[in-house]
Amino acid sequence: MAKLIVLIAGVALIGFIIWWFFGNHAVDSEAASVEGNQQTVAVTVKGGYSPEVIELKRGVPATLNFTRLDSSSCLDHVVFPDFGVNQELPQNQTESIAIDTSKPGEYAWACGMDMFHGKLIVK
Amino acid sequence: MSITKRFWTALVLSVPMLINMVLMPLHIEVPGSKWIQFGLTTVIMIVAAGPFIQSAWASAKKHHSNMDTLVAIGTATAYIYSIYAMLTNQPVYFESAAFVITFVLLGQVFEERMRSNASGAVAKLVDLQAKDAEVLRGGKVVRVPLDQVVQGDLIRVRPGQKVAVDGEIVDGSSTIDESMVTGESMPVTKHAGDKVIGATINNTGTFTFRAEKVGSDTMLAQIVELVKKAQTSHAPIQKLTDKVADVFVPIVLIIALATFLVWYVALGATLAHALIFAVAVVVIACPCALGLATPTALMVGTGRSAKMGILIKNGEVLEEVNDVRTVVFDKTGTITAGKPVVTDIVGDNQVIRVAASLEASSEHPLAEAVMAKAKAMQIEAPVATDFAAISGKGVRATVEGQEAFVGSEKLLEDYLVSDALREKMAQLQDEAKTVVFVGLGGKVIGLIAIQDAPKATSKEAMAALHKRGLKTVMLTGDNERVARAIADQVGIDDVVAGVLPGAKAEHIQRLQQDGPVAFVGDGINDAPALTTADVGIAMGSGTDIAIESGGIILVKNDLRDVDRALSLSKQTFNRIKLNLFWAFIYNVLGIPVAAGVFAGIGLTLSPELAGLAMAFISLSVVTSSVLLNRARI
Structure with a gap:
């Protein structure tokens, strides 16, 4: 009987894992606010990036301010392959990264080990 | 707290448990050991x-999930179960949790150190920069910091000093060590009029040069930018691992749960045993080795090639180099020195006079040869008007009221030429000379023969490529005879001659039908071909547009670097494959072993051994990448 309960609980947990990690969940996204001739977005790095998807306006100089609160060494660099940026993110410090918004398109970014991802949309 | 400090804490606190584990088989029981x-x-x-x-x-x-998810779930499970076991008086597994944490942190400490080693190339390049410069300001020489040097400044460089920025020598001469930028080990002698590169070291003489490129425009700054981009780029093979974290980790969790259920429910193992198998699965499956396999190899490979004066723009190029079957070369400036000289003139002085007036404003290398010859012969050229280019054939203009033209033999379709001149043309072409026709008043009045000798190293470069089993082809706008003569001198397999400037890309496409093609070129007109080819290799001396279009840039202008670039790319790519292979094998084999599939033959993996194995494989992947620095090319 105990084994049956364990079995049911285990299978239920497997179902939950599938739904939680593979299900279709809303992604934390944000559009940059333009002030003067400058757009800025603050990105918090904790168990991933919030926001994960950032929309920028084309042609307006943009700055992303990354603050890493997570102590995982996985997240200690942020890499923008399209811009040649590989920025170290010391914990609890805000690091600014200037983004070239002259060309519209989608630009992915990732952590130093390519395990966490985010995306910039310039339009 | 830093990773290093966390590691030491875990290690020191684990030691008593290790001692306890050693004492246990000797039946020495430390009182209250469970509580300790x-x-x-x-x-x-x-x-x-x-x-x-x-x-x-x-x-x-x-x-989201990542390797931390696995470490956290694995150790927390072992820890929480052990508390329950302790309270119900069953065997505990505290040491498993403690040892796994220690080994994972050990792996991360080494990994962090190796990663900073692997990314050192850019920092070293930036360090090459001169700190200050002696600038002529208001008639006096003053020492100013590098960032205050502006375009047009006159800068004095004494023996042993670094050249601050890119520019042209206006006075004095010296030998300069350019090895740090071009990889060329021999010092180069430079006089007034020669270009100097920032960050190179002046050996013997004192000279003054005019700053032409400063700040982010200097060659060094651009190299740094390129290397940075290459190191952060993704190789397409990596797309595989991009998905790993988000898909792999939950799957591992599911496998671990299934392992537990099978052992506990189906096979009737004790709760403790079933849990331990599940924990071992979670711990061994950490995908950090997979994540490290590509970026670390890419970093070391591109960093090393940059030191040799070979700039590889991104990971994609590395992958494509592997499949290249044919290497196509542009002739002028690539196989040859690109500095043609006039060797023969057929006709009277009027021939060179008309040619010089037509070529005066052209920047074509052949035009420069004509102008140099006219200057040497002290011939004053009249000013030509109403220029019209005849694409790929030559130019037409009005000189002293008459229609004049200069161009290749393709012009012969439009104009009449005597048999004697035709014969002379064939004879000159057989000597690998380019023949230019000069006409006045609708009639060809003479020929100018120009020769552009192959670079001394071109022959050796071709031999190296042939040894690699590659086919070499020369693509040129020159006629068949000249091209063939040059090809025979350097040992090129095939010649495609008489190609119009716009048609180079088309010919590359045709060659691509037999397999991937690499194209080596330097001119503005090579840019489409560089982009069309699977691998575009631009000569560093080439135009900015060519450099922009190429995937690999050879700073030294030495064709032997084509072979080196191919070799380095192949090695880096092979290292990536090797790393990925081991990381995968480790996970694929490790998981069933940890799950107890082979328990029947006595092969199992305790969680702490799984932790050690995981740390070891991450470390060996990074080490294998760093060893690329030592690989023979």
């Missing part, structure tokens, strides 16, 4: 494992 283990492990879980758990929780809330 509980205390020590609790501290480890809070101090050393806490950050893993926090990070895992934070990402789980965002529907």
Whole structure:
């Protein structure tokens, strides 16, 4: 009987894992606010990036301010392959990264080990 | 707390448990050992494992998972079960949790150190920059910091000093060590009028040069920018691992749960045993080796090639180089020196006079040869008007009221030429000379023969490529005879001659039908071909547009570097494949072993051994990448 309960609980947990990690969940996204001739977005790095998807306006100089609160060494660099940026993110410090918004398109970014991802949309 | 500090904390607190483990088979029981283990492990879980758990929780809330998820779940399971076991008087597994944390942190400490080693290339390049310069300001020489040097400044360089920025020597001469930028080991002699490169070291003489490129425009700054981009770029093979974290980790969790259920429910193992198998699965499956395999090899490979004066723009290029079957070369400036000289003139002085007036404003290398000859013969050329280019054939203009033209033999379709001149043309072409026709008043009045000798190293470069089993082809706008003569001199397999400037890309496409093609070129007109080819290799001396279009840039202008670039790219790519192979094999084989599939033949893996194996494989992947620095090319 105990084994049956364990079995049911285990299978239920497997179902939950599938739904939680593979299900279709809303992604934390944000559009940059333009002030003067400058757009800025603050990105918090904790168990991933919030926001994960950032929309920028084309042609307006943009700055992303990354603050890493997570102590995982996985997240200690942020890499923008399209811009040649590989920025170290010391914990609890805000690091600014200037983004070239002259060309519209989608630009992915990732952590130093390519395990966490985010995306910039310039339009 | 830093990773290093967390590691030491975990290690020091684990030692008593290790001693306890050694004493146990000797039947020496430390009184209250369970409580001591509980205390020590609790501290480890809070101090050393806490950050893993926090990070895992934070990402789980965002529907993400990573290696921290596995470490956290694995150790927390062992820890929490052990508390339950302790309270119900069953065997505990505190040491498993403690040892796994220690080994994972050990792996990360080494990994961090190796990663900073691997990324050192850019920092070293930036360090090459001169710190200040002696600038002529208001008639006096003043020492100013590098960032205050502006375009047009006159800068004095004494023996032993670094050249601050890119420019042209206006006075004096010296030998300069350019090895740090071009990789060329021999010092180069430079006089007034020669270009100097920032960050190179002046050996013997003193000279003054005019700053032409400063700040982010200098060659060094651009090299740094390129290397940075290459190192952060993704090789297409990596797309595989991009998905790993988000898909792999949940699957591992599911496998671990299934392992537990099979052992506990189906096979009737004790709760403790079933749990231990599940924990071992979670721990061994950490995908960090997979994540490290590509970026570390890419970093070391592109960094090393940059030191040799070979700039590889991104990971994609590395991958494509592997399949290249044919290497196509542009002739002028690539195989040859690109500095043609006039060798023969057929006709009277009027021939060179008309040619010079037509070529005066052209920047074509052949035009420069004509102008140099006219200057040497002290011939004053009249000013030509109403220029019209005849694409790929030559130019037409009005000289002293008459229609004049200069161009290749393709012009012969439009104009009449005597048989004597035709014969002379064939004879000159057989000597690998380019023949230019000069006409006045609708009639060809003479020929100018121009020769552009192959570079001394071209022959050796071709031999190296042939040894690699590659086919070499020369693509040129020159006529068949000249091209063939040059090809025979350097040992090129095939010649495609008489190609119009716009048609180079088309010919590359045709060659691509037999397999991937690499194209080596330097001119503006080579840009489409460089882009069309699977691998575009631009000569560093080439135009900015060519450099922009190429995937690999050879700073030294030495064709032998084509072979080196191919070799280095192949090695880097092979290293990536090797790394990925081992990382995968490790996970694929490790998981069933940890799950107890082979328990029947006595092959099992305890969680702490799984932790050690995981740390070891991450470390060996990074080490294998760093060893690329030592690989023979």
